[in-house]
Amino acid sequence: MSKSLKKAYLWLIILFLYAPILVLMVLSFNDSRSRATWGGFTFRWYIELFKDRDILLALYYTLAIGLLSSVIATIIGTFAAIGIFGYKKLSYSLVKNISYIPVINADIVTGVSLMLMFVFLGINQGFFTLLLAHITFNIPYIIFSVLPKLHQMDIHVYEAALDLGANPFMSIIKVVIPEIRPGIITGFLLAFTLSIDDFVISFFTSGPGVTNLSIEIYSMARRGINPKINALSTLMFVVVMALLLIVNKRSASNTEKKVRRDI
Amino acid sequence: MRRWLSYPYLVWMIMFITVPLLLIVFYAFTKQTDGGIVFSLDHFRQILDPLYLKVFLRSFKIAFISMLICLLIGYPVALFLSSKDFSQKSTYLMLIVIPMWMNFLLRTYAWLTLLENNGIFNKLLEFLGFGKVQFLYSEGAVILGTVYNFLPFMILPIYSVMVKIDESVISAAQDLGANSFQVLLKVMIPLSLPGVISGITMVFMPAVSTFVISRLLGGGQFALIGNIIEQQFLLTGNWGFGSALSFVLMVLVIISMFFMNANERNGKESML
Numbered sequence: 001m002s003k004s005l006k007k008a009y010l011w012l013i014i015l016f017l018y019a020p021i022l023v024l025m026v027l028s029f030n031d032s033r034s035r036a037t038w039g040g041f042t043f044r045w046y047i048e049l050f051k052d053r054d055i056l057l058a059l060y061y062t063l064a065i066g067l068l069s070s071v072i073a074t075i076i077g078t079f080a081a082i083g084i085f086g087y088k089k090l091s092y093s094l095v096k097n098i099s100y101i102p103v104i105n106a107d108i109v110t111g112v113s114l115m116l117m118f119v120f121l122g123i124n125q126g127f128f129t130l131l132l133a134h135i136t137f138n139i140p141y142i143i144f145s146v147l148p149k150l151h152q153m154d155i156h157v158y159e160a161a162l163d164l165g166a167n168p169f170m171s172i173i174k175v176v177i178p179e180i181r182p183g184i185i186t187g188f189l190l191a192f193t194l195s196i197d198d199f200v201i202s203f204f205t206s207g208p209g210v211t212n213l214s215i216e217i218y219s220m221a222r223r224g225i226n227p228k229i230n231a232l233s234t235l236m237f238v239v240v241m242a243l244l245l246i247v248n249k250r251s252a253s254n255t256e257k258k259v260r261r262d263i
Numbered sequence: 264m265r266r267w268l269s270y271p272y273l274v275w276m277i278m279f280i281t282v283p284l285l286l287i288v289f290y291a292f293t294k295q296t297d298g299g300i301v302f303s304l305d306h307f308r309q310i311l312d313p314l315y316l317k318v319f320l321r322s323f324k325i326a327f328i329s330m331l332i333c334l335l336i337g338y339p340v341a342l343f344l345s346s347k348d349f350s351q352k353s354t355y356l357m358l359i360v361i362p363m364w365m366n367f368l369l370r371t372y373a374w375l376t377l378l379e380n381n382g383i384f385n386k387l388l389e390f391l392g393f394g395k396v397q398f399l400y401s402e403g404a405v406i407l408g409t410v411y412n413f414l415p416f417m418i419l420p421i422y423s424v425m426v427k428i429d430e431s432v433i434s435a436a437q438d439l440g441a442n443s444f445q446v447l448l449k450v451m452i453p454l455s456l457p458g459v460i461s462g463i464t465m466v467f468m469p470a471v472s473t474f475v476i477s478r479l480l481g482g483g484q485f486a487l488i489g490n491i492i493e494q495q496f497l498l499t500g501n502w503g504f505g506s507a508l509s510f511v512l513m514v515l516v517i518i519s520m521f522f523m524n525a526n527e528r529n530g531k532e533s534m535l
Contacts, residue, residue: 006343010355013340017362017414020373023383027376037386076272083269095273101280105516106472108489109509112496113283116506120286136279139272168265199368199475204496214368221372221479225379233369244364 021237028230045231052228058216061127062196065212069134070191076135077142078184082172084143085150096147099140110137111204118205125207133205134198138191145187149180193243287513290506306507315491322487325402325477326470329409330417333466334459336410337417341458342451344418345425356422363415371479374408375399378480400482408476416465424458425451464519472512488512 028046032039049055084095102110114136118129157179161171177184199214206215213236220226294303309315344355362370377383378398385395398404428451436446474489483490488508495505 003348006346006349009339010343013336013414014355014358016411017359020370020377020411021362021365023377024369024373076275079268080272081269083266083272086266087269095269095276098276098280101284104520106468106512108472108474108492109287109512109516112492112505112509113287114279115496116286116290116502117279117283120282132279136275139275143272172265172268193364197364197366199366214366217366217368217372218475221368221375225376229369229372230376233366233372236369237365240364240366241361244361 021233024230025234025237027227028234030227030230033227045227046235049228049231049235054211055213055216055228055232058211058213061130061210062212062214065127065130065134066192066195069131069138069195070188072131073135073138073191074142074184074188077139077187078146078177078180080139081143081146081150081180082176085147096143099143102137103140103144107198107200108204111201114201115204125205126210127206130202130206130210130212133201134195137198137201138195141190141194142184142187145190146180146183149183150176153179189243189246193240197240284513287506287509290502291510292507294503306503309504310507310511318486318491319488321485322471322489325405325409325485325487326467329406329413329470330463330466332406332410333414333417334463337414337462338421338459340418341421341425341455342447344422345428347430352426356419359415359418367412368475368479370412371408371476374404374411375479378404378407399480400484402481402485404480405477405485405487408480409470409473412476413466413469416469417462420461420465421455421458424461425455428454461523464523468516468519471515 029041029043030039031042031044084092087095111133114129114133115125118125118132123129153176158171158175161175162168166174196212197214198212199218202212203215203218206212211219213232217229217232220229291306292302292304293300294305310319340359343349344352349355379385380395380397380399382398384398388394388396432454433446433450436450441449471487472489474487474493477485477487477490481487486494488511492505492508492512495501495508
């Protein structure tokens with residue numbers, strides 16, 4: 001097949017992938033409730049969006065949960081990775097495999113299982129359970145971003161610090177952490193992105209009055225078309241794009257992790 | 264290094280990964296009776312009820328058709344992208360990956376806007392002199408939404424296997440007189456099989472467990488396994504049945520992982 005034909009086919013697929021998103025973006029500036037007629041350019045939906053208390057509250061929860069869960073997951077996950085790194089072969093692969101479960105399991109199963117756990121523990125579902133759930137699915141991404149960096153690290157540097165009189169904790173803080181910092185930051189950014197993007201797990205683990213943007217979009221979309229969603233999606237697309245550019249500058253392998261995450 | 268650093272995580276892992284999954288198994292295999300909680304397969308028997316069996320079969324049918332369409336559309340994309348006469352591979356790849364980072368709900372919602380009765384497609388049909396078509400709330404809409412959401416998951420694994428195929432193997436085939444169709448049939452397809460299998464599981468698994476696409480684009484008439492699980496946990500409160508369905512999905516994930524792992528090993532051997 002000729003090269004131009006191949007190229008045309010690729011562009012057709014790219015068009016298929018982008019057209020719906022672009023239509024949403026264009027419609028977010030459309031001064032008409034109807035989706036198919038152009039009523040002139042407007043920022044009306046953006047203004048209405050920022051007047052909508054429910055959406056603003058959901059935005060607050062999304063960012064709060066995203067930030068808190070990724071910071072906590074980064075701390076627990078980084079130390080976990082350093083600890084796991086020192087395990088014997090059998091326990092190493094056991095813990096690694098269990099940590100892999102939330103990554104590969106269907107989101108709905110993870111969400112439902114956490115919901116059962118919260119009921120079992122007698123915790124009322126709300127902000128706290130949402131946070132716990134997000135930390136839970138974020139930690140594995142930190143571990144799997146940090147572990148490769150530990151393997152690349154020269155273990156003798158750590159031993160040298162010990163020989164020079166640093167206690168184990170200080171050597172980890174002063175020597176190991178700086179060595180694996182790129183992995184930690186990549187993991188943190190990935191965790192934050194996944195947290196603000198999550199719907200299914202949040203849907204099952206949040207409670208009355210506590211929603212994130214995804215849940216808000218779902219309940220709005222279930223009621224039908226709403227031009228405010230268009231404005232919201234344009235903004236979210238731009239923000240995620242910006243985050244993605246930062247993350248991707250750091251590591252190209254994140255895409256693969258996102259692919260596994262979405263299963 | 265210091266193992267104790269991982270202990271907080273171990274506690275977390277057991278509490279929020281291991282025990283929750285065991286709870287699903289527990290709820291799936293037990294039943295509340297007057298004499299307390301007893302072992303029972305009733306919830307699994309309920310899956311065989313014609314009403315739910317229909318949902319099960321529909322989920323598999325929709326996931327299978329979507330997966331097949333993704334494969335048919337996606338395989339050529341990976342094939343073309345990996346061929347040596349393409350220079351800006353990474354740019355094209357990036358373009359295919361970017362939409363995946365957009366919120367999954369918004370990607371689905373976008374199609375709601377396009378397909379609805381006063382949507383762009385129907386306006387276009389009207390403009391061309393055809394009547395309106397009810398696109399939404401059909402099996403086709405659910406399949407379209409699924410294909411749209413998961414197509415990149417098919418392209419990427421196939422592509423990543425194909426770029427690693429040794430160029431000289433293809434040259435050898437051509438030197439030995441194979442035409443481009445024969446190269447595709449006898450060289451590219453067999454060597455890209457590990458990627459195809461990854462792609463198939465990566466599309467099939469989320470497709471079979473989705474409840475958002477079917478709810479938004481199928482409008483509730485085309486309930487899938489995911490919708491039934493959601494219903495059991497959030498509406499009817501039959502956690503045992505919901506857990507049994509979740510358990511089936513878990514087993515499915517384990518089976519597909521097994522396939523992928525076995526395949527990875529075979530893939531490596533065949534490359535040697």
